[in-house]
Amino acid sequence: MGNILEVQNLAKNYGDFQAVKGVSFNIEEGEIFSLLGPNGAGKTTTISMLSTLYTPTSGDATIGGYSVTKNPMAVRGVIGVVPQDLALYEDLTARENLIFWGQMYNLSGKSLNSRVDEVLEQIGLTDKARNRVKTFSGGMKRRVNIGVGLLHKPRLLFMDEPTVGIDPQSRRSILDTVKDLNKQGMTLLYTTHYMEEAQELSNRVGIIDHGEMIALGTQKELTQQVGQAETLILHVGENDDSEALAASLKGIQGVQQAEATDHEVSIVCAEAEDVLAAVVTKANDRGIKIRSIDIREPNLEAVFLHLTGRALRD
Amino acid sequence: MLKTFLIGIKDVRLAFRDRAALILMLAAPFVLTVGLGLVTGRFSGNTNNGLSDIPVIIVNLDKEQLGDALADVFTSADLADLLEPAASSDPEAARKSIDEDKAAAVVIIPAGFTRSIIPQQGDFSSNAVAVEPVKIEVYANPTRPTGAGIIKAIVDEFLSRVEEGRISGATSIVQMMMSGRISPSQAEAEGIAMGEQIQANSPSNALAIKINSSTANGEATNFDALAYIAPAMALMFLMYTVTYGGRSILAERAQGTLPRLLVSPTNSAQILGGKVFGIFLTGAAQMLILIGASSLFFQLKWGDPLGVIVLVLAAVMAATGWGMIITAIARTPSQVASVGTAIMLIFGIMGGSFISLEQMPVFIQMFSKITPNAWALDGFTTLGLGGTLNDLSTPIIALLSMGIVLFLASVALFGKKNLVQK
Ligand SMILES: Nc1ncnc2c1ncn2[C@@H]1O[C@H](COP(=O)(O)OP(=O)(O)OP(=O)(O)O)[C@@H](O)[C@H]1O
Ligand SMILES: [Mg+2]
Numbered sequence: 001m002g003n004i005l006e007v008q009n010l011a012k013n014y015g016d017f018q019a020v021k022g023v024s025f026n027i028e029e030g031e032i033f034s035l036l037g038p039n040g041a042g043k044t045t046t047i048s049m050l051s052t053l054y055t056p057t058s059g060d061a062t063i064g065g066y067s068v069t070k071n072p073m074a075v076r077g078v079i080g081v082v083p084q085d086l087a088l089y090e091d092l093t094a095r096e097n098l099i100f101w102g103q104m105y106n107l108s109g110k111s112l113n114s115r116v117d118e119v120l121e122q123i124g125l126t127d128k129a130r131n132r133v134k135t136f137s138g139g140m141k142r143r144v145n146i147g148v149g150l151l152h153k154p155r156l157l158f159m160d161e162p163t164v165g166i167d168p169q170s171r172r173s174i175l176d177t178v179k180d181l182n183k184q185g186m187t188l189l190y191t192t193h194y195m196e197e198a199q200e201l202s203n204r205v206g207i208i209d210h211g212e213m214i215a216l217g218t219q220k221e222l223t224q225q226v227g228q229a230e231t232l233i234l235h236v237g238e239n240d241d242s243e244a245l246a247a248s249l250k251g252i253q254g255v256q257q258a259e260a261t262d263h264e265v266s267i268v269c270a271e272a273e274d275v276l277a278a279v280v281t282k283a284n285d286r287g288i289k290i291r292s293i294d295i296r297e298p299n300l301e302a303v304f305l306h307l308t309g310r311a312l313r314d
Numbered sequence: 315m316l317k318t319f320l321i322g323i324k325d326v327r328l329a330f331r332d333r334a335a336l337i338l339m340l341a342a343p344f345v346l347t348v349g350l351g352l353v354t355g356r357f358s359g360n361t362n363n364g365l366s367d368i369p370v371i372i373v374n375l376d377k378e379q380l381g382d383a384l385a386d387v388f389t390s391a392d393l394a395d396l397l398e399p400a401a402s403s404d405p406e407a408a409r410k411s412i413d414e415d416k417a418a419a420v421v422i423i424p425a426g427f428t429r430s431i432i433p434q435q436g437d438f439s440s441n442a443v444a445v446e447p448v449k450i451e452v453y454a455n456p457t458r459p460t461g462a463g464i465i466k467a468i469v470d471e472f473l474s475r476v477e478e479g480r481i482s483g484a485t486s487i488v489q490m491m492m493s494g495r496i497s498p499s500q501a502e503a504e505g506i507a508m509g510e511q512i513q514a515n516s517p518s519n520a521l522a523i524k525i526n527s528s529t530a531n532g533e534a535t536n537f538d539a540l541a542y543i544a545p546a547m548a549l550m551f552l553m554y555t556v557t558y559g560g561r562s563i564l565a566e567r568a569q570g571t572l573p574r575l576l577v578s579p580t581n582s583a584q585i586l587g588g589k590v591f592g593i594f595l596t597g598a599a600q601m602l603i604l605i606g607a608s609s610l611f612f613q614l615k616w617g618d619p620l621g622v623i624v625l626v627l628a629a630v631m632a633a634t635g636w637g638m639i640i641t642a643i644a645r646t647p648s649q650v651a652s653v654g655t656a657i658m659l660i661f662g663i664m665g666g667s668f669i670s671l672e673q674m675p676v677f678i679q680m681f682s683k684i685t686p687n688a689w690a691l692d693g694f695t696t697l698g699l700g701g702t703l704n705d706l707s708t709p710i711i712a713l714l715s716m717g718i719v720l721f722l723a724s725v726a727l728f729g730k731k732n733l734v735q736k
Pocket of ligand 2: 043044045084160161
C-alpha cells in the first residue's frame with residue numbers, strides 16, 4: 001500500500017526557539033506509526049502542523065495527497081485528531097459532545113445519531129452517555145476525547161499521548177481500542193513517551209528528541225542498528241532442570257548467552273527465529289516440557305539510551 | 315452558516331447550564347429590581363419614584379383652542395404627580411430658567427398655532443390647506459434627558475392627534491366646499507367645530523401616556539418606577555452576559571476546544587461567527603426572560619411589543635460589540651472577567667442604571683453615550699411612556715451603529731492576533 005502521509009523537512013520555530021528542526025518521514029496506509037520521544041521533544045508541535053493547526057515555519061507534508069499548507073481544508077476531512085489535552089465541553093453530556101463534534105465534521109440527522117451510538121459502544125460509555133462529562137473519571141474523559149476523533153471515520157487518526165495520567169485499566173482499554181481501529185483498517189499516528197506502548201502497538205517507530213528525528217524504522221531495524229540482541233524466554237516446569245538445559249543451549253549456533261532463573265531460561269541471541277527450532281529440540285531431548293515461550297525484542301529504551309546518552313523518562 | 319448556528323446554540327446551552335452565570339444573568343437583576351422597587355415604594359402603592367414632579371414651563375402665546383388644550387394636558391389631574399407645570403408668558407425668561415437648570419423643558423406654544431391648523435374665514439382660497447402649521451418649540455434641558463424626553467413625548471402625542479384631525483378635518487372641509495355643500499363663510503364654523511373635536515379628543519385621557527399611568531384595575535398611578543428600574547438592571551447584567559460570552563472565546567482556546575474546532579472542517583469565520591451569534595442569542599434570551607418575568611410577576615407594562623423586541627435586539631447587538639472588543643483586547647479569560655465586571659459597573663452607573671442621568675454632571679452624560687445602557691434605557695422609557703417603535707429611531711440607530719463599529723474593530727484585532735497561534 002502507498003503512503004497516506006509524507007512529511008518533508010517540516011520545521012517550526014517559536015520565536016528564536018526551534019521546536020521542530022526539519023523532520024521527514026512517511027506513514028503507509030494501514031500501519032500504526034509511533035512517534036516516541038521524551039517531554040518537550042516536539043511531538044505535539046509536529047502533530048499540530050500535520051493537523052493544520054499551526055503553519056510550519058518551513059517544509060510541508062501531504063496527507064491523502066493534499067498539502068497541509070496549501071489545502072488544509074481537504075486535509076481536515078481525511079484526518080481525525082485526538083489531542084493530548086482533553087478538548088471537550090464539560091457541561092455537555094458525552095452524547096451531546098459527540099453530537100456537536102459530529103456536526104462540526106458535517107454529519108447530521110440519522111447517520112449522525114447512529115454513528116454516535118456506535119462510537120459510544122466502541123468507547124464503552126453507552127451507559128453513561130447522558131451524564132455530563134464533568135462527572136466523569138479521568139479515564140472516561142479520555143475515552144470521550146478519543147471518541148470525538150473517530151466520529152467521521154477518518155482514514156488517518158492522530159493520537160497525541162492518549163494514555164497520559166490515567167489508571168492501568170483505562171490505559172489497557174485504550175491500547176486495545178487502538179489495535180481494534182487499526183484492524184478495521186484505520187491508519188494511526190500515535191505519539192507517546194512510553195516505550196512499552198510504542199513497542200506493543202507500532203509497526204514502525206520514529207524516535208524524536210529536541211525536535212529532531214534521531215531514528216526511524218521497524219523496531220527490529222532500530223534495535224539492530226544499535227547492536228541489540230533479542231531475548232528468548234522459555235517457561236519450564238518446576239521440577240525441570242533448567243540449569244542443565246541452559247548449559248546445553250549454549251552450544252547452539254547463534255546463541256550468545258543462556259541463563260537459568262527459577263522456572264525460566266533466558267537465551268540471548270541475534271535473531272530468535274534462527275535459534276528457536278534448535279532450542280525446542282534440545283529441550284525435547286532432555287524430556288523438558290516447555291510451557292510457553294516469550295520473545296522479548298530488544299527494547300527501544302536501550303536504543304534511546306544508546307543514541308542520546310539519556311534515559312527516555314526523566 | 316449552519317455551523318455558525320450550531321456553535322451559537324451550543325454556547326447558549328452552556329451558558330444556561332452554568333449555575334454561576336445563571337445567577338448573574340437572571341437572578342441578580344431580578345433580585346435588584348425587586349430591591350430597588352421596594353426602595354422606591356413600587357410595591358407599597360406609594361407613587362413617589364425617580365420620575366415624578368418633572369418641572370416644566372408652559373409658555374402659551376397662542377391662547378386659542380389648541381394652545382389651551384395642550385396647556386391643559388400639562389396641568390391635567392392625571393399627570394399631576396408626574397409633572398410639575400408652571401406657566402409663563404415670557405419665552406426668553408423661560409429659556410433662561412432651563413439654562414439655569416430650573417426645569418426639564420419649556421414648551422413654547424407660539425401665537426397663531428391654532429390658526430395655522432384650524433382654518434379661519436378667508437383662508438379657503440385655492441391653496442389655503444397648504445398652510446404650514448406653526449411649530450411648537452420644546453426647549454429641552456440637556457442635563458435632564460429623561461424628563462425632557464417625557465415632555466417631548468407628551469407634546470408629540472398631542473401633535474400627532476392634532477395632525478390626524480387636521481388632515482382628515484381639513485380635507486373634509488375642502489371637499490365639502492368643493493362639492494358646494496358649505497360655503498366658504500361656513501368654513502370657519504366648521505373649522506371651529508373640528509377644532510373642538512380635536513380638543514375633546516386630545517386631553518390626557520386620550521393620550522397614550524395614559525395607558526401606562528393606569529394599572530390594570532384602572533386605578534390611576536404614575537409612570538411606573540419599575541418601568542425604569544427593570545430595564546436598567548436587565549441592561550446592566552446584559553453587560554455581564556456579553557463579557558461572559560467573550561470570555562468563552564478565550565476559555566475555549568485554553569481548554570482546547572477552539573483548536574479542536576480549527577482542525578475540523580470548519581473555517582475560522584464560521585467559528586468566530588458562531589461565538590458572536592452565541593453571545594447575541596444568550597443576551598437576547600436573558601433580556602426576554604427578564605422582561606417576561608417582570609411582566610408576569612409585577613404586571614409591568616413594557617409597552618409596544620414590537621418596539622420592545624427591536625430595542626432588545628439592538629441593545630444586545632451593541633452590548634455584544636462591547637463583549638467582543640473586550641475579548642479582542644484581553645489576553646486571558648480572567649482578564650476578560652475582571653475588565654468585564656468593571657465595565658458592567660461603570661456602564662451601569664454612568665448609563666443611568668442606578669441614578670437617573672439627569673442628576674449627573676454633564677461629562678458623565680456625554681460619556682453615557684458610549685454605553686448601550688443609556689441609549690437602551692432611553693428607548694425603554696419612551697416605550698414605557700406609550701411610545702412605539704416609530705419613536706425609537708434614535709436609540710436604535712445609535713445602538714446598531716455601536717454594535718457594528720465595535721464588531722468590525724474586534725474582528726480586525728482578532729485577525730491580527732490570530733485565533734490560536736502566537
Ligand atoms: N506555543 C509555544 N510557544 C513557545 N514554545 C513552545 C510552544 N509550544 C511548545 N513549545 C516548546 O516547544 C518544545 C516542543 O514542545 P511539544 O509540546 O511539541 O513537545 P512534546 O513532545 O509534545 O512534549 P510532551 O511529551 O511534554 O507533550 C518544548 O520545548 C516546548 O517548551
Ligand atoms: Mg505533547
